[in-house]
Amino acid sequence: MKARTVLPAVAMTTVSMVLTLAVVVMWLGTAMPWLVALVVGIGIDGGWLATLAYERRLASQGDHSRVVTAVGWGFGLLATAVLVAHALTAEESAGAWLAVAWLPLAAKALWLVHGLWERTALTPIALDAIRGIQQEARDEAAVARARLRAEAATEETRLTAVTEAGARVARVQATTADTLAKAWSTLESARAGQDTGRALTSVTTRVTPDVTPRWELPVWGPSEPLPNRSLEAVPALTDEALDVVVDEIRTSETPALSYREMATRFRAAGHSASEVRLRAAWKRVA
Incomplete structure (x- = not known):
């Protein structure tokens, strides 16, 4: 995992240093001896490489220096400025040289990303523990969802049974009420009937004499x-x-x-x- 962030930064830094050295030699070689231009190019790349090495050493110790970081970015900006100036003064392929002028700053940005990764990287044991915690949380959530679904289904079944039982009771009560109403009507007709009343009076007179029922x-x-x-x-x-x-x-x-x-x-x-x-x-x- 570490190589995924450090290798792009190393490759971008190498390309930037080579481009900076070549541009300085070609650009300044016409105005001064090429050995002097070579020394200037090596000086820019050497200062950049030295500050980068020192910054990486501090990062490996868990330390950080704003001065070193500022100097490193200064060398990156200087290299970028050289490439931009060469592209603007070049008579041929000015666009191509201008397109690669951002490589020094891109290399510094990649080293910044690599440093952030190192400060936030975790050991395999910690990663395994985190994965275990996440899996446990997912398991508990799945069990809770299954329990809620089961309880909901049980409650739905219970409510359905209660509703059906209530409907049966209501039907029985309606039937009983209808039967009682019919019996009540029959009793009322028997009590109110003239012939029925005389028959009942003749029967009860022998049981309770001298009492009109x-x-x-x-x-x-x-x-x-x-x-x-x-x-x-x-x-x-x-x-x-x-x-x-x-x-x-x-x-x-x-x-x-x-x-x-x-x-x-x-x-x-x-x-x-x-x-x-x-x-x-x-x-x-x-």
Whole structure:
């Protein structure tokens, strides 16, 4: 991995130094001896190479010097200026020389990238640890997503079952209500019928002589639960005592209460009596 950043920087530096030396010799060789021009070119490249070597030494020690870096960039700018000046004064191939004038600065930039890579590089052990942490996080996220999907599917199944059960209960209640309504209508017709009333009166007259029966339909509607009382704790009332209690409850309000209201208050007061005895007592006192 290190070679991927250092090799381009070395190659670019070599090409830049060769171009700088060749341009200095060709450009200044006409105005001064070529040996002097060669010394000038080697001086530029040597100063650049020396500052680069010193900068790399400091980087290997974990240190950094702004002065050395500034001097290195100064030599790079000088080499670039030489190449640009030669390109502008060249009579032939001026565009080609100007196109390669940026190579010294590009070489310095590549060494800067290589230094940044060295300062942020990690060992293989650290990289393996990071990969392991990332893989663990991905595994946990996948497990969490699978758990959420499973819980969502379970909740959807439960809601579907509850909805279907509620629909079945509603259908049963509707059917029961319809049946009760029909039975209620039949009972009402039987109670209101003239012939049916005479037949019922003739039957009950032998059971309760001298009492005109009053037929009332049972209560169909919401009911309130009676208090939970132990039947053994409530003594059975005699017929006389039962008649007294029924009469007191019946005449507790004006006008007198109906049988249904009396029976409800009778049992709410904690008294105990069968429906047959209670209705017989009502007929006696009424």
